[in-house]
Amino acid sequence: MELSNNTMALPGPELKEFLDIKAATYNTTDFIATDPIQVPHAFSRKEDIEIAGFLAATIAWGNRKSIISNSRKIMELMGNAPYEFVMAHTAEQLEKLTTFVHRTFNGSDLQGFVRSLRHLYTAHGGPEAVFARHAREGSLQEAIHHFKKHFFEIPHLQRTEKHVSDPLKGSSAKRINMYLRWMVRNDNTGVDFGIWKKLSPAQLSCPLDVHSGNVARKLGLLHRKQNDAKALAELDTSLRKLDPDDPVKYDFALFGLGAFEKF
Structure with a gap:
């Protein structure tokens, strides 16, 4: 038709x-060849996939080639081992992130994201657990709101908050909803990962x-x-x-x- x-x-x-x-x-x-989802597809470990996916989705605005290129730069800065970097980085390694910039997301924001991701794993069992804890039957929009609250409950730069959307404040939260599609939906074609089993594709937006x-x-x-x-x-x-x-x-x-x- x-x-x-x-x-x-x-x-x-x-x-x-x-x-x-x-x-x-x-x-x-x-589809993968032209989409930022190719960045987490470079990994096989669940935690590497979800961290790489979250960071790639976070900077997914503007030129798609630039998004993919800069997402790869983040992975390189993290030694292409994002989970290990998040959980065991040194102050010196964290300092190297200051060189990064993608539009209004800069190295200071990236440093804050790394700290907050480590907090999610150590205090809340990781991002999947946070979303699952606050999920509603027909929607994850309220869960996104609570995810942001937990993400920024440690000391952080105020400016960094703008890089995580809040649906309860009127945002369509495009990038987080895209990230959730990647993690939750299993399409059986090798695009979306479907590695978050505590959530259902029926809840996605x-x-x-x-x-x-x-x-x-x-x-x-x-x-x-x-x-x-x-x-x-x-x-x-x-x-x-x-x-x-x-x-x-x-x-x-x-x-x-x-x-x-x-x-």
């Missing part, structure tokens, strides 16, 4: 068929960005103009009607249509 760029909403069954096809088209290992938002509006899945928390809730409702068990598989469809097909 093909749609023109001017096509708006389709009847439910036809829209689901169209998006299922597009999701299957883009949810393949070919679509990472809402310019591409997915614009395509969702053209297809009648979203009407709110701003890409904020209210828009995310509206899109969640629409996507859960199409597939309540795996609603964020449609992230591949919406993003692919927007970024690669200019829908």
Whole structure:
């Protein structure tokens, strides 16, 4: 089924068929080559994957090549052993992170993130445990809020807080929702990892960005103009009607249509 760029909403069954096809088209290992998810794919240990994924997702705004390049730089600064670095770094090793910069995320922010990640593992059992403890049946947005609180409950620079979004303050939390998709969803195609077993794909929300938002509006899945928390809730409702068990598989469809097909 093909749609023109001017096509708006389709009847439910036809829209689901169209998006299922597009999701299957883009949810393949070919997707990895152009996406920041390739950074955690360099690792096999769970903790390395979740740390590399979190840091790559954190700086995932701007030019995609720059995101991937700078995410790799972070891994190099951490000796390509992110979990070991987080848990056992020396003051001298931490000081070397000051050279890093990606847009407004700088070396001081990165140092703070390393300290906070170590705190999550030592005090809370790691990021998966934090999200699972605060998860609600149909959503992880409140859990993101609590994750941020735990992340910054140790001394930190105030400026660094802006790099972790809070849905309860109106943010669509695009980067964290993308990270959660990576960790929780098992797509059986080798893209998303599915290593967090305490959470369900049914709880996930679509990472809402310019591409997915614009395509969702053209297809009648979203009407709110701003890409904020209210828009995310509206899109969640629409996507859960199409597939309540795996609603964020449609992230591949919406993003692919927007970024690669200019829908």
